[in-house]
Amino acid sequence: MTGRKRWSTEEILDAAAELLRTGDADSFSVRKLAAALGTDSSSLYRHFRSKTELLRAVADRILLAAMHDHRPEGDWKQRITSLALHVRDAFGRQPQLATVWGRYASSGTGSRLVMEEMLQALRASGLPDEEIPARYHRIAVLIAALIASEAGVSTVTPEEHEQGLELFRVAVLGADPERFPALAHFARDVRPLGADRRAAFEEILAAQLSAIEAAAPRG
Structure with a gap:
């Protein structure tokens, strides 16, 4: 009698990533993954101790792939901006x-590579070493939040997108000027959250980096 195939760690992560592309972290389970692979959950727990550990490994592969062809260039602000956009694109x-990344983070090689590059760039900014960890944390939280927010918009179906745009138009253009005077005034210029997200991403990040530059000792 032929035994069940033994799946490698990379094959398990490939299958998990595929399930997550068509679902989400809430609906994902080790049992569903095992069923997709034609095996039982216990065989997967030999590779990962928990669902959270598995999800962290999937997220870390994205970071690892992003860093594989990343080449730091320019000054410290350009390095952090390039890194953030590289991770965003990945x-x-x-x-x-x-x-998944925003919720579970990761502690694998990909995560460490991102941390190393950002910390090196911050040291080049001239900040005292004792201030760098806090500044790093703020930037990391900002980048993760912006990327997770953008991902939520990008997974909306075309039909849902059109419905959302129509609701936005009705809510904004039809705003009562007596109750919402500012909204009525800017109604034709206010744009929905899904518009120009890359520009918004860069501007918000640039503001954070400018604050760091202003705080760094001169000379």
């Missing part, structure tokens, strides 16, 4: 996994 190709 999760943009697999938006379902962005929420």
Whole structure:
């Protein structure tokens, strides 16, 4: 009698990533993954001790792939901006996994590579070493939040997108000027959250980096 196939760690992560592309972290389970692979959950727990550990490994592969061809260039602000956009683009190709990263983070090689590059860039900013961890944390939280937010928008179906735009138009253009005077005034210029997200991402990040630059000792 032929035994069940023994799946490698990479094959398990491939299958998990595929399930997450068509679902989300809430509906994902080790049992569903085992069924997709034609095996039982116990065989997967030999590779990962829990669902959370598995999800962290899937998210870390995205970071690892993003860092594989990343080449730091420019000054410290350019390095952090380039890194952030590189990670953003990597999760943009697999938006379902962005929420996994935002929720579960990761502690694998990909995560460490991102941390190393950002910390090196911050040291080049001139900040005292004792201030760098807190500044790093703020930037990391900002980037993760922006990427997860953008992923939520990008997974909306075309039909849902059109419905949302129509509701937005009705809510904004039809705003009562007596109750919502500012909204009525700016109604034709206010844009929905899904518009120009890359520009917003860059501007918000640039503001954070400018604050760091202003705080760094001169000379």
